[in-house]
Amino acid sequence: MAREDLRGWLPSGKRAAICFSVDDVHPGKITDAYEGGGDLDAGALGHLRWLLERHTRLRVTLFTTADWRELSPVPTRKVLARIPFLRERFYLAKILPKDMMRLSRHPEFVHYLKRLERAEVGLHGLHHVHKGMRLPVEFQEQDAAECTRILSEAIAIFEEAGLDYVRGMNPPGWNVTDSLAQAMLAVGLQFVASARDIVTPVSADALTNMSGLKGVSLIYPERILGGRLLHFTSNFQATSGVERALEIVERGGLLAIKAHAVKNALGHIALDGLDKLYANYLDLIFTILEERYGDSLWWTSMGEVAARCLDHPHAANAGMREAAL
Ligand SMILES: [Zn+2]
Known part of the structure:
Protein backbone atom coordinates (compact mmCIF):
# COMPACT_ATOMS: atom_id res chain seq x y z
CA MET A 1 0.00 0.00 0.00
CA ALA A 2 1.37 3.41 -0.91
CA ARG A 3 1.80 5.86 1.90
CA GLU A 4 -0.45 8.31 0.08
CA ASP A 5 -3.37 6.03 0.87
CA LEU A 6 -2.73 6.40 4.59
CA ARG A 7 -4.38 9.69 5.28
CA GLY A 8 -6.31 8.74 8.38
CA TRP A 9 -4.21 11.10 10.44
CA LEU A 10 -5.65 14.17 8.73
CA PRO A 11 -9.04 15.60 9.74
CA SER A 21 8.82 23.49 16.63
CA VAL A 22 11.69 25.21 18.40
CA ASP A 23 14.51 23.27 20.09
CA ASP A 24 16.93 24.16 22.89
CA VAL A 25 14.48 26.41 24.72
CA HIS A 26 15.88 27.22 28.19
CA PRO A 27 16.24 30.26 30.48
CA GLY A 28 19.73 31.33 29.30
CA LYS A 29 20.06 35.07 28.64
CA ILE A 30 22.47 37.06 26.52
CA THR A 31 24.12 38.07 29.80
CA ASP A 32 24.79 34.36 30.45
CA ALA A 33 26.93 32.39 27.99
CA TYR A 34 24.21 32.71 25.34
CA GLU A 35 20.51 33.19 24.86
CA GLY A 36 18.02 30.29 24.75
CA GLY A 37 14.77 32.18 25.22
CA GLY A 38 15.57 33.75 28.59
CA ASP A 39 15.48 37.28 27.19
CA LEU A 40 11.77 36.72 26.48
CA ASP A 41 10.44 39.36 24.05
CA ALA A 42 13.94 40.73 23.53
CA GLY A 43 15.31 37.39 22.27
CA ALA A 44 14.33 34.31 20.28
CA LEU A 45 10.91 34.04 21.93
CA GLY A 46 10.14 37.61 20.87
CA HIS A 47 10.59 36.57 17.23
CA LEU A 48 8.35 33.59 17.89
CA ARG A 49 5.64 35.76 19.45
CA TRP A 50 5.78 38.11 16.47
CA LEU A 51 5.15 35.15 14.15
CA LEU A 52 2.29 33.85 16.32
CA GLU A 53 0.66 37.28 16.30
CA ARG A 54 0.94 37.65 12.52
CA HIS A 55 -0.29 34.12 11.78
CA THR A 56 -3.24 33.42 13.98
CA ARG A 57 -3.56 29.72 13.10
CA LEU A 58 0.10 28.94 13.62
CA ARG A 59 0.95 26.74 16.60
CA VAL A 60 4.31 25.83 18.07
CA THR A 61 5.95 23.09 20.12
CA LEU A 62 8.76 24.37 22.36
CA PHE A 63 11.19 21.53 23.05
CA THR A 64 12.49 22.70 26.40
CA THR A 65 15.41 21.44 28.49
CA ALA A 66 14.68 20.96 32.22
CA ASP A 67 18.12 22.00 33.54
CA TRP A 68 20.35 23.11 30.64
CA ARG A 69 24.09 22.67 31.30
CA GLU A 70 25.74 22.80 27.88
CA LEU A 71 28.16 25.64 27.16
CA SER A 72 30.08 24.58 24.07
CA PRO A 73 28.61 22.11 21.54
CA VAL A 74 32.13 20.95 20.61
CA PRO A 75 35.16 19.89 22.71
CA THR A 76 37.35 22.74 23.94
CA ARG A 77 39.65 20.52 26.02
CA LYS A 78 41.60 19.64 22.92
CA VAL A 79 44.45 17.66 24.43
CA LEU A 80 42.11 15.42 26.40
CA ALA A 81 39.88 15.08 23.34
CA ARG A 82 42.76 13.36 21.50
CA ILE A 83 43.11 10.53 24.03
CA PRO A 84 40.88 7.57 23.13
CA PHE A 85 38.94 5.90 25.99
CA VAL A 110 8.12 29.78 32.96
CA HIS A 111 5.37 32.37 33.28
CA TYR A 112 6.17 33.67 29.79
CA LEU A 113 5.98 30.16 28.28
CA LYS A 114 2.67 29.52 30.02
CA ARG A 115 1.15 32.74 28.70
CA LEU A 116 2.26 32.19 25.12
CA GLU A 117 -0.83 31.46 23.03
CA ARG A 118 -1.00 28.38 20.78
CA ALA A 119 2.25 27.10 22.26
CA GLU A 120 2.87 23.72 23.85
CA VAL A 121 5.98 22.52 25.65
CA GLY A 122 7.72 19.20 24.88
CA LEU A 123 10.76 17.57 26.48
CA HIS A 124 14.28 18.20 25.27
CA GLY A 125 16.43 16.35 27.78
CA LEU A 126 17.52 16.97 31.34
CA HIS A 127 20.94 18.64 30.91
CA HIS A 128 21.55 18.55 27.13
CA VAL A 129 25.15 17.45 27.68
CA HIS A 130 27.18 14.23 27.76
CA LYS A 131 30.77 13.20 28.44
CA GLY A 132 32.97 12.43 25.44
CA MET A 133 33.18 13.82 21.95
CA ARG A 134 29.49 14.32 21.22
CA LEU A 135 28.69 16.86 23.92
CA PRO A 136 25.08 17.76 23.09
CA VAL A 137 23.97 14.13 22.59
CA GLU A 138 22.60 13.47 26.05
CA PHE A 139 21.43 9.89 25.47
CA GLN A 140 24.13 7.55 24.19
CA GLU A 141 25.25 4.38 26.01
CA GLN A 142 22.89 4.58 29.02
CA ASP A 143 20.65 1.58 29.59
CA ALA A 144 16.87 1.83 29.74
CA ALA A 145 16.82 2.14 33.54
CA GLU A 146 19.26 5.05 33.47
CA CYS A 147 17.36 6.75 30.63
CA THR A 148 14.14 6.34 32.63
CA ARG A 149 15.79 7.93 35.66
CA ILE A 150 16.98 10.90 33.58
CA LEU A 151 13.58 11.42 31.96
CA SER A 152 11.83 11.11 35.32
CA GLU A 153 14.11 13.75 36.78
CA ALA A 154 13.36 16.06 33.84
CA ILE A 155 9.62 15.55 34.24
CA ALA A 156 9.86 16.21 37.99
CA ILE A 157 11.47 19.58 37.20
CA PHE A 158 8.63 20.51 34.82
CA GLU A 159 6.15 19.61 37.54
CA GLU A 160 8.09 21.50 40.19
CA ALA A 161 8.07 24.55 37.88
CA GLY A 162 4.33 24.21 37.24
CA LEU A 163 4.93 23.96 33.50
CA ASP A 164 2.56 21.68 31.60
CA TYR A 165 4.08 19.56 28.85
CA VAL A 166 2.78 17.39 26.05
CA ARG A 167 3.80 13.73 26.10
CA GLY A 168 6.56 14.01 23.54
CA MET A 169 10.24 14.58 23.14
CA ASN A 170 12.92 15.64 20.74
CA PRO A 171 16.10 13.94 21.99
CA PRO A 172 19.13 16.28 22.20
CA GLY A 173 21.35 15.81 19.15
CA TRP A 174 18.46 13.92 17.45
CA ASN A 175 19.76 10.66 18.94
CA VAL A 176 17.16 8.12 20.00
CA THR A 177 18.58 4.81 21.21
CA ASP A 178 16.65 1.66 21.88
CA SER A 179 17.10 2.27 25.63
CA LEU A 180 15.79 5.82 25.35
CA ALA A 181 12.77 4.67 23.36
CA GLN A 182 11.97 2.10 26.07
CA ALA A 183 12.36 4.82 28.70
CA MET A 184 10.03 7.16 26.82
CA LEU A 185 7.34 4.49 26.91
CA ALA A 186 8.05 3.83 30.60
CA VAL A 187 7.41 7.48 31.52
CA GLY A 188 4.30 7.69 29.36
CA LEU A 189 5.50 9.59 26.31
CA GLN A 190 3.50 9.22 23.11
CA PHE A 191 5.58 10.84 20.41
CA VAL A 192 9.18 11.48 19.42
CA ALA A 193 10.71 13.82 16.87
CA SER A 194 14.14 12.36 16.33
CA ALA A 195 14.87 12.72 12.63
CA ARG A 196 15.88 15.79 10.67
CA ASP A 197 16.13 15.51 6.92
CA ILE A 198 16.20 18.64 4.81
CA VAL A 199 18.00 17.09 1.84
CA THR A 200 16.16 13.93 0.71
CA PRO A 201 13.87 14.82 -2.20
CA VAL A 202 10.20 14.94 -1.28
CA SER A 203 8.02 12.00 -2.32
CA ALA A 204 5.29 9.93 -0.73
CA ASP A 205 7.70 7.03 -0.16
CA ALA A 206 10.77 9.04 0.85
CA LEU A 207 12.57 7.82 3.98
CA THR A 208 14.83 9.81 6.28
CA ASN A 209 18.58 9.61 5.79
CA MET A 210 20.17 12.58 7.56
CA SER A 211 20.28 13.47 11.30
CA GLY A 212 18.91 11.04 13.87
CA LEU A 213 16.59 8.16 13.07
CA LYS A 214 16.95 6.82 9.53
CA GLY A 215 14.41 4.93 7.49
CA VAL A 216 11.24 6.59 8.75
CA SER A 217 8.84 8.54 6.60
CA LEU A 218 10.11 11.93 5.46
CA ILE A 219 6.71 13.57 5.20
CA TYR A 220 4.16 11.57 7.20
CA PRO A 221 3.85 10.90 10.91
CA GLU A 222 4.66 7.25 11.44
CA ARG A 223 4.13 4.79 14.25
CA ILE A 224 7.33 3.13 15.46
CA LEU A 225 8.16 0.56 18.13
CA GLY A 226 5.25 -1.67 17.23
CA GLY A 227 2.92 1.30 17.05
CA ARG A 228 3.57 2.55 20.57
CA LEU A 229 5.31 5.83 19.67
CA LEU A 230 4.41 8.29 16.94
CA HIS A 231 7.39 9.68 15.05
CA PHE A 232 7.68 13.10 13.41
CA THR A 233 10.39 14.06 10.95
CA SER A 234 11.59 17.66 10.78
CA ASN A 235 11.75 18.22 7.02
CA PHE A 236 12.18 21.98 6.63
CA GLN A 237 14.46 24.65 8.15
CA ALA A 238 15.93 28.07 7.38
CA THR A 239 18.08 26.80 4.54
CA SER A 240 15.16 25.09 2.75
CA GLY A 241 13.48 26.70 -0.25
CA VAL A 242 9.76 27.46 -0.44
CA GLU A 243 9.33 24.81 -3.15
CA ARG A 244 10.19 22.10 -0.59
CA ALA A 245 7.33 23.31 1.62
CA LEU A 246 4.92 23.30 -1.33
CA GLU A 247 5.99 19.80 -2.43
CA ILE A 248 5.28 18.41 1.05
CA VAL A 249 1.84 20.04 1.09
CA GLU A 250 1.06 18.84 -2.46
CA ARG A 251 1.76 15.26 -1.37
CA GLY A 252 -0.56 15.53 1.60
CA GLY A 253 2.29 15.46 4.07
CA LEU A 254 3.16 17.07 7.35
CA LEU A 255 5.40 20.06 6.84
CA ALA A 256 7.43 20.06 10.07
CA ILE A 257 9.43 23.26 10.33
CA LYS A 258 12.33 23.44 12.77
CA ALA A 259 14.01 26.38 14.50
CA HIS A 260 16.49 26.59 17.36
CA ALA A 261 16.22 29.04 20.23
CA VAL A 262 20.01 29.24 20.44
CA LYS A 263 21.44 31.06 17.45
CA ASN A 264 25.01 31.60 18.60
CA ALA A 265 26.60 29.22 21.12
CA LEU A 266 30.05 30.68 21.78
CA GLY A 267 30.62 31.34 18.10
CA HIS A 268 28.95 28.15 16.87
CA ILE A 269 26.10 29.44 14.73
CA ALA A 270 22.90 27.42 14.28
CA LEU A 271 21.75 27.87 10.68
CA ASP A 272 18.15 27.67 11.83
CA GLY A 273 18.54 29.86 14.93
CA LEU A 274 15.38 31.91 15.40
CA ASP A 275 16.67 35.42 14.65
CA LYS A 276 14.99 38.28 12.80
CA LEU A 277 16.13 36.99 9.41
CA TYR A 278 14.67 33.50 9.92
CA ALA A 279 11.50 34.98 11.43
CA ASN A 280 11.07 37.13 8.31
CA TYR A 281 11.60 34.11 6.06
CA LEU A 282 9.06 32.06 8.00
CA ASP A 283 6.62 34.96 7.81
CA LEU A 284 6.93 34.79 4.01
CA ILE A 285 6.50 30.98 3.94
CA PHE A 286 3.42 31.11 6.17
CA THR A 287 1.89 33.91 4.09
CA ILE A 288 2.38 31.93 0.86
CA LEU A 289 0.82 28.82 2.44
CA GLU A 290 -2.15 30.78 3.79
CA GLU A 291 -2.81 32.50 0.46
CA ARG A 292 -2.42 29.40 -1.64
CA TYR A 293 -4.21 26.81 0.49
CA GLY A 294 -6.52 28.71 2.84
CA ASP A 295 -8.68 26.48 5.03
CA SER A 296 -7.46 23.26 3.46
CA LEU A 297 -4.31 23.26 5.62
CA TRP A 298 -4.33 21.86 9.15
CA TRP A 299 -2.25 24.23 11.28
CA THR A 300 -1.54 21.93 14.16
CA SER A 301 1.06 20.84 16.70
CA MET A 302 2.88 17.58 17.29
CA GLY A 303 0.97 17.12 20.54
CA GLU A 304 -2.35 17.52 18.76
CA VAL A 305 -1.44 15.16 15.91
CA ALA A 306 -0.26 12.54 18.42
CA ALA A 307 -3.46 12.82 20.44
CA ARG A 308 -5.57 12.49 17.29
CA CYS A 309 -3.65 9.42 16.04
CA LEU A 310 -4.01 7.70 19.40
CA ASP A 311 -7.75 8.30 19.17
CA HIS A 312 -7.75 6.73 15.70
CA PRO A 313 -5.81 3.49 16.01
CA HIS A 314 -5.65 2.95 12.25
CA ALA A 315 -4.27 6.37 11.47
CA ALA A 316 -0.64 6.99 10.63
CA ASN A 317 0.05 3.63 9.02
CA ALA A 318 -0.43 1.59 12.16
CA GLY A 319 1.47 -1.64 11.96
CA MET A 320 2.39 -1.08 8.32
CA ARG A 321 6.04 -1.46 8.97
CA GLU A 322 8.52 -1.44 11.81
CA ALA A 323 10.89 1.46 11.56
CA ALA A 324 14.60 0.98 11.95
CA LEU A 325 15.00 1.15 15.68
ZN1 LIG B 1 19.12 20.51 21.35
Missing part, protein backbone atom coordinates in the same frame (compact mmCIF):
# COMPACT_ATOMS: atom_id res chain seq x y z
CA SER A 12 -11.61 15.54 6.93
CA GLY A 13 -11.39 18.52 4.61
CA LYS A 14 -7.67 19.00 5.22
CA ARG A 15 -5.15 18.17 2.52
CA ALA A 16 -1.92 18.55 4.53
CA ALA A 17 -0.62 19.76 7.89
CA ILE A 18 1.85 22.30 9.26
CA CYS A 19 3.80 21.95 12.51
CA PHE A 20 6.39 24.34 13.82
CA LEU A 86 40.00 8.50 28.57
CA ARG A 87 38.15 11.26 26.71
CA GLU A 88 34.88 9.35 27.03
CA ARG A 89 35.05 9.77 30.81
CA PHE A 90 35.21 13.57 30.92
CA TYR A 91 33.20 16.54 29.84
CA LEU A 92 35.38 17.92 27.07
CA ALA A 93 34.25 21.50 27.61
CA LYS A 94 33.16 23.52 30.63
CA ILE A 95 29.54 22.98 31.59
CA LEU A 96 27.14 25.02 33.72
CA PRO A 97 26.63 24.07 37.38
CA LYS A 98 23.67 21.84 38.11
CA ASP A 99 20.42 23.73 38.83
CA MET A 100 21.62 27.07 37.40
CA MET A 101 19.16 26.82 34.48
CA ARG A 102 16.67 24.64 36.37
CA LEU A 103 13.24 25.77 35.12
CA SER A 104 11.81 26.17 38.61
CA ARG A 105 14.50 28.76 39.39
CA HIS A 106 13.33 30.97 36.52
CA PRO A 107 9.69 31.74 37.28
CA GLU A 108 9.50 34.71 34.91
CA PHE A 109 10.61 32.50 32.03
Whole structure:
Protein backbone atom coordinates (compact mmCIF):
# COMPACT_ATOMS: atom_id res chain seq x y z
CA MET A 1 0.00 0.00 0.00
CA ALA A 2 1.37 3.41 -0.91
CA ARG A 3 1.80 5.86 1.90
CA GLU A 4 -0.45 8.31 0.08
CA ASP A 5 -3.37 6.03 0.87
CA LEU A 6 -2.73 6.40 4.59
CA ARG A 7 -4.38 9.69 5.28
CA GLY A 8 -6.31 8.74 8.38
CA TRP A 9 -4.21 11.10 10.44
CA LEU A 10 -5.65 14.17 8.73
CA PRO A 11 -9.04 15.60 9.74
CA SER A 12 -11.61 15.54 6.93
CA GLY A 13 -11.39 18.52 4.61
CA LYS A 14 -7.67 19.00 5.22
CA ARG A 15 -5.15 18.17 2.52
CA ALA A 16 -1.92 18.55 4.53
CA ALA A 17 -0.62 19.76 7.89
CA ILE A 18 1.85 22.30 9.26
CA CYS A 19 3.80 21.95 12.51
CA PHE A 20 6.39 24.34 13.82
CA SER A 21 8.82 23.49 16.63
CA VAL A 22 11.69 25.21 18.40
CA ASP A 23 14.51 23.27 20.09
CA ASP A 24 16.93 24.16 22.89
CA VAL A 25 14.48 26.41 24.72
CA HIS A 26 15.88 27.22 28.19
CA PRO A 27 16.24 30.26 30.48
CA GLY A 28 19.73 31.33 29.30
CA LYS A 29 20.06 35.07 28.64
CA ILE A 30 22.47 37.06 26.52
CA THR A 31 24.12 38.07 29.80
CA ASP A 32 24.79 34.36 30.45
CA ALA A 33 26.93 32.39 27.99
CA TYR A 34 24.21 32.71 25.34
CA GLU A 35 20.51 33.19 24.86
CA GLY A 36 18.02 30.29 24.75
CA GLY A 37 14.77 32.18 25.22
CA GLY A 38 15.57 33.75 28.59
CA ASP A 39 15.48 37.28 27.19
CA LEU A 40 11.77 36.72 26.48
CA ASP A 41 10.44 39.36 24.05
CA ALA A 42 13.94 40.73 23.53
CA GLY A 43 15.31 37.39 22.27
CA ALA A 44 14.33 34.31 20.28
CA LEU A 45 10.91 34.04 21.93
CA GLY A 46 10.14 37.61 20.87
CA HIS A 47 10.59 36.57 17.23
CA LEU A 48 8.35 33.59 17.89
CA ARG A 49 5.64 35.76 19.45
CA TRP A 50 5.78 38.11 16.47
CA LEU A 51 5.15 35.15 14.15
CA LEU A 52 2.29 33.85 16.32
CA GLU A 53 0.66 37.28 16.30
CA ARG A 54 0.94 37.65 12.52
CA HIS A 55 -0.29 34.12 11.78
CA THR A 56 -3.24 33.42 13.98
CA ARG A 57 -3.56 29.72 13.10
CA LEU A 58 0.10 28.94 13.62
CA ARG A 59 0.95 26.74 16.60
CA VAL A 60 4.31 25.83 18.07
CA THR A 61 5.95 23.09 20.12
CA LEU A 62 8.76 24.37 22.36
CA PHE A 63 11.19 21.53 23.05
CA THR A 64 12.49 22.70 26.40
CA THR A 65 15.41 21.44 28.49
CA ALA A 66 14.68 20.96 32.22
CA ASP A 67 18.12 22.00 33.54
CA TRP A 68 20.35 23.11 30.64
CA ARG A 69 24.09 22.67 31.30
CA GLU A 70 25.74 22.80 27.88
CA LEU A 71 28.16 25.64 27.16
CA SER A 72 30.08 24.58 24.07
CA PRO A 73 28.61 22.11 21.54
CA VAL A 74 32.13 20.95 20.61
CA PRO A 75 35.16 19.89 22.71
CA THR A 76 37.35 22.74 23.94
CA ARG A 77 39.65 20.52 26.02
CA LYS A 78 41.60 19.64 22.92
CA VAL A 79 44.45 17.66 24.43
CA LEU A 80 42.11 15.42 26.40
CA ALA A 81 39.88 15.08 23.34
CA ARG A 82 42.76 13.36 21.50
CA ILE A 83 43.11 10.53 24.03
CA PRO A 84 40.88 7.57 23.13
CA PHE A 85 38.94 5.90 25.99
CA LEU A 86 40.00 8.50 28.57
CA ARG A 87 38.15 11.26 26.71
CA GLU A 88 34.88 9.35 27.03
CA ARG A 89 35.05 9.77 30.81
CA PHE A 90 35.21 13.57 30.92
CA TYR A 91 33.20 16.54 29.84
CA LEU A 92 35.38 17.92 27.07
CA ALA A 93 34.25 21.50 27.61
CA LYS A 94 33.16 23.52 30.63
CA ILE A 95 29.54 22.98 31.59
CA LEU A 96 27.14 25.02 33.72
CA PRO A 97 26.63 24.07 37.38
CA LYS A 98 23.67 21.84 38.11
CA ASP A 99 20.42 23.73 38.83
CA MET A 100 21.62 27.07 37.40
CA MET A 101 19.16 26.82 34.48
CA ARG A 102 16.67 24.64 36.37
CA LEU A 103 13.24 25.77 35.12
CA SER A 104 11.81 26.17 38.61
CA ARG A 105 14.50 28.76 39.39
CA HIS A 106 13.33 30.97 36.52
CA PRO A 107 9.69 31.74 37.28
CA GLU A 108 9.50 34.71 34.91
CA PHE A 109 10.61 32.50 32.03
CA VAL A 110 8.12 29.78 32.96
CA HIS A 111 5.37 32.37 33.28
CA TYR A 112 6.17 33.67 29.79
CA LEU A 113 5.98 30.16 28.28
CA LYS A 114 2.67 29.52 30.02
CA ARG A 115 1.15 32.74 28.70
CA LEU A 116 2.26 32.19 25.12
CA GLU A 117 -0.83 31.46 23.03
CA ARG A 118 -1.00 28.38 20.78
CA ALA A 119 2.25 27.10 22.26
CA GLU A 120 2.87 23.72 23.85
CA VAL A 121 5.98 22.52 25.65
CA GLY A 122 7.72 19.20 24.88
CA LEU A 123 10.76 17.57 26.48
CA HIS A 124 14.28 18.20 25.27
CA GLY A 125 16.43 16.35 27.78
CA LEU A 126 17.52 16.97 31.34
CA HIS A 127 20.94 18.64 30.91
CA HIS A 128 21.55 18.55 27.13
CA VAL A 129 25.15 17.45 27.68
CA HIS A 130 27.18 14.23 27.76
CA LYS A 131 30.77 13.20 28.44
CA GLY A 132 32.97 12.43 25.44
CA MET A 133 33.18 13.82 21.95
CA ARG A 134 29.49 14.32 21.22
CA LEU A 135 28.69 16.86 23.92
CA PRO A 136 25.08 17.76 23.09
CA VAL A 137 23.97 14.13 22.59
CA GLU A 138 22.60 13.47 26.05
CA PHE A 139 21.43 9.89 25.47
CA GLN A 140 24.13 7.55 24.19
CA GLU A 141 25.25 4.38 26.01
CA GLN A 142 22.89 4.58 29.02
CA ASP A 143 20.65 1.58 29.59
CA ALA A 144 16.87 1.83 29.74
CA ALA A 145 16.82 2.14 33.54
CA GLU A 146 19.26 5.05 33.47
CA CYS A 147 17.36 6.75 30.63
CA THR A 148 14.14 6.34 32.63
CA ARG A 149 15.79 7.93 35.66
CA ILE A 150 16.98 10.90 33.58
CA LEU A 151 13.58 11.42 31.96
CA SER A 152 11.83 11.11 35.32
CA GLU A 153 14.11 13.75 36.78
CA ALA A 154 13.36 16.06 33.84
CA ILE A 155 9.62 15.55 34.24
CA ALA A 156 9.86 16.21 37.99
CA ILE A 157 11.47 19.58 37.20
CA PHE A 158 8.63 20.51 34.82
CA GLU A 159 6.15 19.61 37.54
CA GLU A 160 8.09 21.50 40.19
CA ALA A 161 8.07 24.55 37.88
CA GLY A 162 4.33 24.21 37.24
CA LEU A 163 4.93 23.96 33.50
CA ASP A 164 2.56 21.68 31.60
CA TYR A 165 4.08 19.56 28.85
CA VAL A 166 2.78 17.39 26.05
CA ARG A 167 3.80 13.73 26.10
CA GLY A 168 6.56 14.01 23.54
CA MET A 169 10.24 14.58 23.14
CA ASN A 170 12.92 15.64 20.74
CA PRO A 171 16.10 13.94 21.99
CA PRO A 172 19.13 16.28 22.20
CA GLY A 173 21.35 15.81 19.15
CA TRP A 174 18.46 13.92 17.45
CA ASN A 175 19.76 10.66 18.94
CA VAL A 176 17.16 8.12 20.00
CA THR A 177 18.58 4.81 21.21
CA ASP A 178 16.65 1.66 21.88
CA SER A 179 17.10 2.27 25.63
CA LEU A 180 15.79 5.82 25.35
CA ALA A 181 12.77 4.67 23.36
CA GLN A 182 11.97 2.10 26.07
CA ALA A 183 12.36 4.82 28.70
CA MET A 184 10.03 7.16 26.82
CA LEU A 185 7.34 4.49 26.91
CA ALA A 186 8.05 3.83 30.60
CA VAL A 187 7.41 7.48 31.52
CA GLY A 188 4.30 7.69 29.36
CA LEU A 189 5.50 9.59 26.31
CA GLN A 190 3.50 9.22 23.11
CA PHE A 191 5.58 10.84 20.41
CA VAL A 192 9.18 11.48 19.42
CA ALA A 193 10.71 13.82 16.87
CA SER A 194 14.14 12.36 16.33
CA ALA A 195 14.87 12.72 12.63
CA ARG A 196 15.88 15.79 10.67
CA ASP A 197 16.13 15.51 6.92
CA ILE A 198 16.20 18.64 4.81
CA VAL A 199 18.00 17.09 1.84
CA THR A 200 16.16 13.93 0.71
CA PRO A 201 13.87 14.82 -2.20
CA VAL A 202 10.20 14.94 -1.28
CA SER A 203 8.02 12.00 -2.32
CA ALA A 204 5.29 9.93 -0.73
CA ASP A 205 7.70 7.03 -0.16
CA ALA A 206 10.77 9.04 0.85
CA LEU A 207 12.57 7.82 3.98
CA THR A 208 14.83 9.81 6.28
CA ASN A 209 18.58 9.61 5.79
CA MET A 210 20.17 12.58 7.56
CA SER A 211 20.28 13.47 11.30
CA GLY A 212 18.91 11.04 13.87
CA LEU A 213 16.59 8.16 13.07
CA LYS A 214 16.95 6.82 9.53
CA GLY A 215 14.41 4.93 7.49
CA VAL A 216 11.24 6.59 8.75
CA SER A 217 8.84 8.54 6.60
CA LEU A 218 10.11 11.93 5.46
CA ILE A 219 6.71 13.57 5.20
CA TYR A 220 4.16 11.57 7.20
CA PRO A 221 3.85 10.90 10.91
CA GLU A 222 4.66 7.25 11.44
CA ARG A 223 4.13 4.79 14.25
CA ILE A 224 7.33 3.13 15.46
CA LEU A 225 8.16 0.56 18.13
CA GLY A 226 5.25 -1.67 17.23
CA GLY A 227 2.92 1.30 17.05
CA ARG A 228 3.57 2.55 20.57
CA LEU A 229 5.31 5.83 19.67
CA LEU A 230 4.41 8.29 16.94
CA HIS A 231 7.39 9.68 15.05
CA PHE A 232 7.68 13.10 13.41
CA THR A 233 10.39 14.06 10.95
CA SER A 234 11.59 17.66 10.78
CA ASN A 235 11.75 18.22 7.02
CA PHE A 236 12.18 21.98 6.63
CA GLN A 237 14.46 24.65 8.15
CA ALA A 238 15.93 28.07 7.38
CA THR A 239 18.08 26.80 4.54
CA SER A 240 15.16 25.09 2.75
CA GLY A 241 13.48 26.70 -0.25
CA VAL A 242 9.76 27.46 -0.44
CA GLU A 243 9.33 24.81 -3.15
CA ARG A 244 10.19 22.10 -0.59
CA ALA A 245 7.33 23.31 1.62
CA LEU A 246 4.92 23.30 -1.33
CA GLU A 247 5.99 19.80 -2.43
CA ILE A 248 5.28 18.41 1.05
CA VAL A 249 1.84 20.04 1.09
CA GLU A 250 1.06 18.84 -2.46
CA ARG A 251 1.76 15.26 -1.37
CA GLY A 252 -0.56 15.53 1.60
CA GLY A 253 2.29 15.46 4.07
CA LEU A 254 3.16 17.07 7.35
CA LEU A 255 5.40 20.06 6.84
CA ALA A 256 7.43 20.06 10.07
CA ILE A 257 9.43 23.26 10.33
CA LYS A 258 12.33 23.44 12.77
CA ALA A 259 14.01 26.38 14.50
CA HIS A 260 16.49 26.59 17.36
CA ALA A 261 16.22 29.04 20.23
CA VAL A 262 20.01 29.24 20.44
CA LYS A 263 21.44 31.06 17.45
CA ASN A 264 25.01 31.60 18.60
CA ALA A 265 26.60 29.22 21.12
CA LEU A 266 30.05 30.68 21.78
CA GLY A 267 30.62 31.34 18.10
CA HIS A 268 28.95 28.15 16.87
CA ILE A 269 26.10 29.44 14.73
CA ALA A 270 22.90 27.42 14.28
CA LEU A 271 21.75 27.87 10.68
CA ASP A 272 18.15 27.67 11.83
CA GLY A 273 18.54 29.86 14.93
CA LEU A 274 15.38 31.91 15.40
CA ASP A 275 16.67 35.42 14.65
CA LYS A 276 14.99 38.28 12.80
CA LEU A 277 16.13 36.99 9.41
CA TYR A 278 14.67 33.50 9.92
CA ALA A 279 11.50 34.98 11.43
CA ASN A 280 11.07 37.13 8.31
CA TYR A 281 11.60 34.11 6.06
CA LEU A 282 9.06 32.06 8.00
CA ASP A 283 6.62 34.96 7.81
CA LEU A 284 6.93 34.79 4.01
CA ILE A 285 6.50 30.98 3.94
CA PHE A 286 3.42 31.11 6.17
CA THR A 287 1.89 33.91 4.09
CA ILE A 288 2.38 31.93 0.86
CA LEU A 289 0.82 28.82 2.44
CA GLU A 290 -2.15 30.78 3.79
CA GLU A 291 -2.81 32.50 0.46
CA ARG A 292 -2.42 29.40 -1.64
CA TYR A 293 -4.21 26.81 0.49
CA GLY A 294 -6.52 28.71 2.84
CA ASP A 295 -8.68 26.48 5.03
CA SER A 296 -7.46 23.26 3.46
CA LEU A 297 -4.31 23.26 5.62
CA TRP A 298 -4.33 21.86 9.15
CA TRP A 299 -2.25 24.23 11.28
CA THR A 300 -1.54 21.93 14.16
CA SER A 301 1.06 20.84 16.70
CA MET A 302 2.88 17.58 17.29
CA GLY A 303 0.97 17.12 20.54
CA GLU A 304 -2.35 17.52 18.76
CA VAL A 305 -1.44 15.16 15.91
CA ALA A 306 -0.26 12.54 18.42
CA ALA A 307 -3.46 12.82 20.44
CA ARG A 308 -5.57 12.49 17.29
CA CYS A 309 -3.65 9.42 16.04
CA LEU A 310 -4.01 7.70 19.40
CA ASP A 311 -7.75 8.30 19.17
CA HIS A 312 -7.75 6.73 15.70
CA PRO A 313 -5.81 3.49 16.01
CA HIS A 314 -5.65 2.95 12.25
CA ALA A 315 -4.27 6.37 11.47
CA ALA A 316 -0.64 6.99 10.63
CA ASN A 317 0.05 3.63 9.02
CA ALA A 318 -0.43 1.59 12.16
CA GLY A 319 1.47 -1.64 11.96
CA MET A 320 2.39 -1.08 8.32
CA ARG A 321 6.04 -1.46 8.97
CA GLU A 322 8.52 -1.44 11.81
CA ALA A 323 10.89 1.46 11.56
CA ALA A 324 14.60 0.98 11.95
CA LEU A 325 15.00 1.15 15.68
ZN1 LIG B 1 19.12 20.51 21.35
